[in-house]
Amino acid sequence: MSVVSCFKIVPDDTLIRPVGGKLETNVQVKISTYDKNAIEEAVRIKEKTGWKAIGITVGNTDRKSVREALSMGLDEVISVSSPYLDVPGTAMAVAEAIKGLSPKIVLTAETTTDSSTSAFPPYLSQVLGYTLVSFARSIAVQGDKVKVERSVGDIEVIEAPLPAVISVTGEINTPRTPSVRQIMESSKKPVKQVEFSQVPLTELVEVKPFVVNRKRVIIEKPMEEAVEQLLSYLKGEGIL
Amino acid sequence: MRVLVMSEDPEFFRSASAMAQKLGGELLGIHPSESKYVDVLYVPDLHDGWEVPLADFASTLTPDVVVTGGTRRDKTFAFSLAGKLRSSVASDVTELSLGDSFLLAKRVVYSGMGIATLKLKLPAVVTVQKNVMEPDIRKGEVKKVQLPESNVKVLSRTPAQQSVSLDKAKIIVSVGRGMGSKENVKYAEDLAKVLNGAVGGSRPVTAEMGWLPEDRQIGLSGNKVRPQLYIALGISGQPQHIAGIRDSRVIVAVNKDKNAPITENADYTVVGDAIEFCKVMVRRLSK
Numbered sequence: 379m380s381v382v383s384c385f386k387i388v389p390d391d392t393l394i395r396p397v398g399g400k401l402e403t404n405v406q407v408k409i410s411t412y413d414k415n416a417i418e419e420a421v422r423i424k425e426k427t428g429w430k431a432i433g434i435t436v437g438n439t440d441r442k443s444v445r446e447a448l449s450m451g452l453d454e455v456i457s458v459s460s461p462y463l464d465v466p467g468t469a470m471a472v473a474e475a476i477k478g479l480s481p482k483i484v485l486t487a488e489t490t491t492d493s494s495t496s497a498f499p500p501y502l503s504q505v506l507g508y509t510l511v512s513f514a515r516s517i518a519v520q521g522d523k524v525k526v527e528r529s530v531g532d533i534e535v536i537e538a539p540l541p542a543v544i545s546v547t548g549e550i551n552t553p554r555t556p557s558v559r560q561i562m563e564s565s566k567k568p569v570k571q572v573e574f575s576q577v578p579l580t581e582l583v584e585v586k587p588f589v590v591n592r593k594r595v596i597i598e599k600p601m602e603e604a605v606e607q608l609l610s611y612l613k614g615e616g617i618l
Numbered sequence: 619m620r621v622l623v624m625s626e627d628p629e630f631f632r633s634a635s636a637m638a639q640k641l642g643g644e645l646l647g648i649h650p651s652e653s654k655y656v657d658v659l660y661v662p663d664l665h666d667g668w669e670v671p672l673a674d675f676a677s678t679l680t681p682d683v684v685v686t687g688g689t690r691r692d693k694t695f696a697f698s699l700a701g702k703l704r705s706s707v708a709s710d711v712t713e714l715s716l717g718d719s720f721l722l723a724k725r726v727v728y729s730g731m732g733i734a735t736l737k738l739k740l741p742a743v744v745t746v747q748k749n750v751m752e753p754d755i756r757k758g759e760v761k762k763v764q765l766p767e768s769n770v771k772v773l774s775r776t777p778a779q780q781s782v783s784l785d786k787a788k789i790i791v792s793v794g795r796g797m798g799s800k801e802n803v804k805y806a807e808d809l810a811k812v813l814n815g816a817v818g819g820s821r822p823v824t825a826e827m828g829w830l831p832e833d834r835q836i837g838l839s840g841n842k843v844r845p846q847l848y849i850a851l852g853i854s855g856q857p858q859h860i861a862g863i864r865d866s867r868v869i870v871a872v873n874k875d876k877n878a879p880i881t882e883n884a885d886y887t888v889v890g891d892a893i894e895f896c897k898v899m900v901r902r903l904s905k
Binding site for chain 1: 667669670673689690691693694696697698700701702704705706707708709710722726727728729730731732733734735736737738739769770771772773774775776777778789821825826832833838839846847856857858861864867868869870876879881882883884885886887888889890891894895898899902
């Protein structure tokens with residue numbers, strides 16, 4: 379029995395800047411923010427059920443990030459290197475990589491910080507033919523079923539049969555910070571390297587910086603005066 | 619060309635219909651209540667766990683292009699349908715046009731830092747952002763639809779607290795960690811009251827610390843807002859937060875640290891204590 383956690387290694391969004399009319403995305407990479415919640419949840423499920431927790435990453439296979447995922451408690455990682463893949467291609471790559479593993483649960487984040495589509499989890503569920511549960515903020519495994527609280531405007535408590543693809547929101551947990559020892563031990567854990575390629579259905583024509591020119595006026599004076607000045611600016615904007 | 623529009627939300631249905639009408643072709647719609655923006659409207663009985671069963675039904679309509687709204691359920695439906703059709707996808711699209719056997723879409727990427735132009739092979743499934751375009755009235759022939767049972771069983775549902783809609787608020791007062799404590803949120807609420815605005819919050823204060831309900835969260839994972847005035851109180855300005863406020867007309871930040879990332883993304887930054895700011899603003903505006 380196993381639980382799989384998908385994670386994506388992306389450019390650190392706090393470092394991306396517009397440079398000379400282009401977007402500089404060739405910056406340090408990291409595990410996409412909410413993907414860490416998916417990894418954490420896989421490790422918690424492993425701790426409760428005794429299942430094996432396997433990570434899968436597709437695209438960028440930065441070794442440091444893969445080791446970070448392992449040090450958080452995954453037992454092994456399948457690292458799929460590929461040229462540019464869109465959502466359908468990524469879903470196919472994951473389906474191919476987990477063939478034969480028959481995981482009970484495949485966890486993903488609700489969205490990534492690079493493309494932020496929220497399309498991958500539903501797409502993958504249909505490719506795998508698994509039950510879909512999206513936007514989970516708590517998961518309890520109960521035999522062949524899961525009980526999940528999902529946040530979709532309303533809060534729903536649902537029961538769904540396994541196997542399932544479950545996407546998690548950032549609220550579900552606080553990802554752990556691995557200890558030095560866990561980081562050391564992670565280097566001994568297996569990483570399976572595979573390759574995948576598929577012609578994408580989507581062509582990325584261009585990415586332009588999205589620049590909203592803000593005035594960036596700094597008001598630094600005693601609060602009474604600062605508020606007075608701000609109010610006059612806001613009147614000038616026609617807001618108050 | 620067969621274009622299908624769907625949203626559970628009436629305003630999103632209008633936005634999606636307006637964008638879909640521009641593409642041309644036969645326009646089909648799926649919406650729980652009657653609407654006259656499409657040629658044929660399928661009115662499903664949306665029972666519990668409807669998203670995937672509805673995608674099953676929609677796949678039988680064999681659409682070339684699917685345009686849906688952007689609620690979490692809309693997206694769950696849209697991309698399940700995309701998976702069934704093995705179609706191309708794009709999410710939160712702001713502009714859409716049809717080329718020779720492809721769909722051209724613009725959308726925001728990298729937590730709001732970039733705008734991507736995508737060329738999608740048909741069939742294509744996209745979700746759109748809310749917009750102000752008004753769709754034309756169409757024939758709107760209504761057909762009732764009975765959906766298959768879902769394998770997801772809903773045990774209970776707690777409706778979202780829709781006290782003030784962040785969506786429609788002209789002024790939003792938003793709190794972050796820098797407010798110091800849950801008790802201090804009341805100063806922001808006082809300010810919102812005199813401004814006739816709504817109160818929102820960053821991810822840490824809504825999701826982690828519980829100062830505000832989760833449906834007040836503004837950012838990548840929560841609400842994307844576009845008020846006339848956005849006041850960020852004690853919010854440092856992580857990209858996930860900025861992603862949700864970029865469409866605001868004027869952004870005011872109040873922060874003790876004038877080097878916080880929020881100042882880069884604000885029109886006016888008052889350097890100082892957020893609570894003191896609220897008190898002075900309330901006193902000044904109540905005059």
